[in-house]
Amino acid sequence: MSKNYYEVLGVDESSSADEIKKAYKTLAKKYHPDLNQGSKESEDKFKEVNEAYETLNDPQKKAQYDHMRKFGGNGGNFHAGFGGFGHENLDEMINNIFRSNGFGFGFGGGPFARQPQRNRDIQARLSISLTDAYYGKTIPIQINNTATPIQVVVPAGVESGDQIKFTGCGDTSNTSLPPGDLYVQIIVSDDSSFKRFGEKLAKIVDIDALDAIIGTDIIIDCIDGSKVKVNIPSGIQNGSQLRVAGKGMPIKNQSTFGDLILGINITIPVFNSNELAMLKETAEKIKSQR
DSSP: OOOOHHHHHTOOTTOOHHHHHHHHHHHHHHHOGGGSTTOHHHHHHHHHHHHHHHHHTSHHHHHHHHHHHHHSSSOTTGGGTGGGOOHHHHHHHHHHHHHHTTOOOOSSSSTTSOOOOOOOOEEEEEEEOHHHHHHOEEEEEOOTTOSSOEEEEEOTTOOTTOEEEETTOSOOOOTTSOOOOEEEEEEEOOOSSOEEETTEEEEEEEEEHHHHHHOEEEEEEOTTSOEEEEEEOTTOOTTOEEEETTOSOBOTTSSOBOOEEEEEEEEOOOOOHHHHHHHHHHHHHHHHHO
């Protein structure tokens, strides 16, 4: 059965461009070959997700696809010859529909106009660290053994699944056709100290049980290399969260930052016999006064 690109991405036809992009990023990361090595099913799903996004992310392709779903089936054969119709048959059929409704124009242009042939597009993946995603970075990549590397300007705050387009930098094997485009997909690697949730970062902090009881101040290392003093209030519970404002990831195209969330993990220290005796005496006094 023909594929429904909206179902592939888990969105509906009324979804906004941002909603479609968000759904694509989630699925692209889930099925990415680097994260599912050896899984043919994930590889096929990843290709399917990219194919769906390539169509629904392009306003002209999306308009053409939506018209095809309306007049020629569910549009799932969009990349394979219009679901069994030749271009001429489909164009003529829709022309007749427009003419019968008083639209006196033919298909010389508009969403069903034939696109000029060109060489194929190329997709490449670029893995970067979370620190590179924080600061942004320019990284040269070599495509098709070209003499001059392509400089990929990775913006600060980039997320896994984001794509950077280079017009005319795709395949050039057929010199009689215009070159294709290059799409570089960014993959942000996991970090040993921080876990990313959009513009927020999370970090686990170990707190001694005695410090959790009486409260203390600790120094936190942030992703930007700075150190921040954080107050641990007395009586804090295991699993509690503390927020450090503005110490998360930069928000793309803005001068603002997300927050750093600290997850509290209370650890029990090992005491010697004298220390245990002192603790027991203190604990008994406290209990007697309650």
